[in-house]
Amino acid sequence: MLNSRDAGRRRVRWLMLVLLVAAAVATSVWLLWRDEGGVPSRASGKSQAHPSATAARCSPTNLAGVGGQRAAAAWRKVVEPVHQAACAHDFAALARLLGGGRPTNFLTEECTGCTSAEIVAMWREELGFDPAALARLLEVPPVVDQGGLTYERDDMTAVFARGTWQLPGNWSAFFVQCHEDDMCAGLAPSPSGVP
Missing domain, CATH: 3.10.450 (Nuclear Transport Factor 2; Chain: A,)
Structure with a gap:
């Protein structure tokens, strides 16, 4: 039987797991954006890096x-x-x-x-x-x-x-x-x- 203390620990672990996954996704998106963003062009302002x-x-x-x-x-x-x-x-x-x-x-x-x-x-x-x-x-x-x-x-x-x-x-x-x-x-x- 779970008591309130065990339920609280499970919620904290679940929340930590969700935050860890969210941080990993955010870091991956940022790294992709940064790597593919390239250097702005003088004339057009377009990205100069290619995937x-x-x-x-x-x-x-x-x-x-x-x-x-x-x-x-x-x-x-x-x-x-x-x-x-x-x-x-x-x-x-x-x-x-x-x-x-x-x-x-x-x-x-x-x-x-x-x-x-x-x-x-x-x-x-x-x-x-x-x-x-x-x-x-x-x-x-x-x-x-x-x-x-x-x-x-x-x-x-x-x-x-x-x-x-x-x-x-x-x-x-x-x-x-x-x-x-x-x-x-x-x-x-x-x-x-x-x-």
């Missing part, structure tokens, strides 16, 4: 020629987040990764005084940027030199700076249309157009 259902299937990042396992592991920490964001069509993540979070230190097609989100919006709206193309770019062997890694494919170029003891390595440059930019031509160690 993961539209993400490309990507091969692993190519780190051929970077040195031993330690060097590859260090470069993987720098290149892989950009590759994953491109594969997921996550424009907000790409914006956060520009220049290690400092867009003023990031080289790209001219976008004077632009924020990271505005740079990504420029790539999309003015240059027809497809993040799957960036993912494929990071799957070709890079050119390795003293300054870091340079990936080239078709007309795209991405550069990852080695870093110093003060600053970690980072994604330091990306050109959607390298042939139209003199700065990109100076960065590219070999002719663009690698298939």
Whole structure:
């Protein structure tokens, strides 16, 4: 036979369970909204992130020629987040990764005084940027030199700076249309157009 104390405990447990489930649902909805919300576009105010259902299937990042396992592991920490964001069509993540979070230190097609989100919006709206193309770019062997890694494919170029003891390595440059930019031509160690 249940007494009032047992009935009260059951109600409290039931209420705790309902609150826990409600909190889990609310957190899941918020995370989905945040991840799919993306970065607002400069011109249209539309979301720039695509649901993961539209993400490309990507091969692993190519780190051929970077040195031993330690060097590859260090470069993987720098290149892989950009590759994953491109594969997921996550424009907000790409914006956060520009220049290690400092867009003023990031080289790209001219976008004077632009924020990271505005740079990504420029790539999309003015240059027809497809993040799957960036993912494929990071799957070709890079050119390795003293300054870091340079990936080239078709007309795209991405550069990852080695870093110093003060600053970690980072994604330091990306050109959607390298042939139209003199700065990109100076960065590219070999002719663009690698298939």
